Amino acid sequence: MTMPPLTLYLAAPRGFCAGVDRAIKIVEMAIQKWGAPVYVRHEIVHNKFVVDGLREKGAVFVEELEDCPDDRPVIFSAHGVPKSVPAEASRRQMVYVDATCPLVSKVHIEAQRHADAGLQMIMIGHKGHPETIGTMGQLPNGEVLLVETVEDVATVAVRDPAQLAYVTQTTLSVDDTKDIVAALHDRFPAIIGPHKEDICYATTNRQHAVKSVAPKSDALLVVGAPNSSNSRRLVEVGAKAGCKYAQLVQRATNIDWRALEGIRSVAITAGASAPELLVNEVIDAFRSRYDVTVEVVETAVEDIEFKVPRVLRQPA
Incomplete structure (x- = not known):
């Protein structure tokens, strides 16, 4: 049977940013160093597939510090935590590692500087x-x-x-x-803003990439979790850029094929906490139904890498 032709516009950059990559490495290295279980306060990043994978390796995800025992390491998520959290961990003499994205930490430092x-x-x-x-x-x-x-x-x-x-x-x-x-x-004419835009490079780059593919696509699929802020923003950006059908999907199984009937082109991107494995899963799902041509549309090249905390680079 002849399959209908379809062009997939693959937006780049997409998927993992340096902060997410670092946070995941922190959990994996902590398990390697201290053994399981290692506790993580909140989802390390907003992606169920990633969280489930780390859980299988020995991470225990909890909502609050009070849910953690004193004698096991705890990791704070990439989104950052109030100052009261590490203060309480120190009071309890816990071993803790802060996986806050350095770009979020920059905003924390800005806020403190202005308050001072x-x-x-x-x-x-x-x-x-x-x-x-x-x-x-x-x-x-x-x-x-x-x-x-x-x-x-x-x-x-x-x-x-x-x-x-x-x-x-x-x-x-x-x-x-x-x-x-x-x-x-x-x-407030006297209000002071940040020296440099707080919105992170990865968020900006992924939005620019979506703007370049959305107008020429019949549909846009953003691979990401429903609780991922940057993923939801990509859907909104695509819709505003002229794509009539823009949807968030966690996995290929979430694609609404009936809504895509008669399409000739689809743009695909992924939020900053979605692994490339899930993007490939979506592409494979289209290949099983269409004669697919993939066109990569790259609007920026990212080469940023953040180091993991020193405590994880030292021997146990």
Whole structure:
């Protein structure tokens, strides 16, 4: 039987970023060094496939530090944690490794620097996201105010409009953040922003790649988890860029084939915490149904690598 032709536009860069790669290595190296079990506070990254794989190797995922025993190592997720968490781990004399992405740590340092200068912080982010909780937890209650939308900017109650700075969650959409930043500057002309954009290089690169493939594709599939902020933003970016059907899929088994009937081209990308193995799984699923031509569309080359903490590079 002749299969219908289909062009797959494979966006690049896609998938794992340097921070996610480092976080996964930290868990694997901790298990190698100290043996199982090693406890991890929250999902190390937002991807069920990755988390399940680490669980099989000996990682135990918990929600809070109180769920960990004192005598086993604990790892803090790539999204970052409030200052109270390592402080409590130290009080309990626990061995802990911080897998916070260095780009998130940069935002934490910025927030502390502004606070030391007497400025109140405004954070652009999503309420309840682990990264937002971690960043807001770098400073005392009330010192970081959260805004999620342009509308929030109009109602946020600040201590002194002349003594403000802002930071952003690293995984947001560049376009959405731009509008909120503009609203902040309109309402608070003296507000101070970061020296360099907080949204991370990987988020920006993946969004640019999607913008290049979405307009010429009948559909866009983003491989990623539903609780992955950067993956959900890729779906939104693709839709805004002109792709009429943009969907998030965790695995090839989640593809809605009925919705794709009659298509001639599909763009595929992956969020920063989705492994390439799952992208290949999706490509293979299309090959089983279509006569596939794969075209890689590369908009940037990434060569960034973050070192794992020194404690993991030292012998046990």
